[in-house]
Amino acid sequence: MKTLKIAIQKSGRLNEKSVELLKNCGLNFENYKSSLISPVSNFPLEILFLRDDDIPEYVQDGIADLGIVGENVIQETEVKVSYLQRLGFGKCSLKIAIPNHSDISSLAGLNGKAIATTYPVILKKYLVGHKIESDIRTISGSVEISPGLGLSDAICDLVSTGGTLKSNGLKAFADVMNSEAVLIGREGSENDDLIQELIQRIQSVLRAKE
Numbered sequence: 001m002k003t004l005k006i007a008i009q010k011s012g013r014l015n016e017k018s019v020e021l022l023k024n025c026g027l028n029f030e031n032y033k034s035s036l037i038s039p040v041s042n043f044p045l046e047i048l049f050l051r052d053d054d055i056p057e058y059v060q061d062g063i064a065d066l067g068i069v070g071e072n073v074i075q076e077t078e079v080k081v082s083y084l085q086r087l088g089f090g091k092c093s094l095k096i097a098i099p100n101h102s103d104i105s106s107l108a109g110l111n112g113k114a115i116a117t118t119y120p121v122i123l124k125k126y127l128v129g130h131k132i133e134s135d136i137r138t139i140s141g142s143v144e145i146s147p148g149l150g151l152s153d154a155i156c157d158l159v160s161t162g163g164t165l166k167s168n169g170l171k172a173f174a175d176v177m178n179s180e181a182v183l184i185g186r187e188g189s190e191n192d193d194l195i196q197e198l199i200q201r202i203q204s205v206l207r208a209k210e
């Protein structure tokens with residue numbers, strides 16, 4: 001019998017909820033310790049623990065059959081995968097934010113300004129869609145401190161409560177996208193019987209939570 005592989009985040013904001021969801025589906029496995037792969041003892045499934053950034057490509061390329069990852073990561077990596085189920089956790093928004101005392105007062109005010117982000121692909125599409133030309137500065141983290149350091153005029157970053165913006169003297173200015181964790185598979189994989197069985201289990205766990 002074939003064994004499916006599902007990729008979930010190894011550690012970080014989505015790890016705990018992903019593990020909890022799979023356990024609530026009645027799947028028996030050990031959480032990530034040092035091994036990157038954990039077999040499920042009562043379903044033909046293996047759990048792969050990965051960096052979230054790698055999950056969309058692993059699913060697209062067939063290394064994993066399924067993945068749990070934020071929509072923001074899927075959009076940024078521009079992969080072709082099927083959205084099988086929205087999961088209702090990991091909710092956040094990608095927003096453009098500016099310093100509290102910025103003189104930018106409209107979207108057009110971003111023309112010619114520097115925007116720091118770890119999401120250059122999504123930001124670029126948003127700016128093109130609004131006919132704005134900004135200087136996108138791609139950095140790998142700590143985006144929120146870049147205006148204070150004089151590295152940028154604005155940022156484009158994930159926000160959930162807004163606490164990080166506030167404590168860095170920033171305010172939300174424009175919504176670029178909303179995101180939550182989703183279950184993804186290869187295109188066409190929704191027709192697979194085992195995958196259907198898992199989706200059914202996930203849906204009943206989600207329904208029980210409503």
Ligand code: ATP
Nearest residue numbers: 012013014051052053070072090091092158159160
């Ligand atoms: P990894 O080590 O796997 O690369 P990471 O540091 O890139 O992890 P996390 O900060 O753990 O990522 O966030 C994982 C996902 O959680 C995000 O891609 C996003 O979908 C979601 N998320 C929910 N709320 C927030 C938030 N306030 N800030 C950042 N991400 C959030």
Ligand code: ZN
Nearest residue numbers: 051052053054
């Ligand atoms: Zn990541």
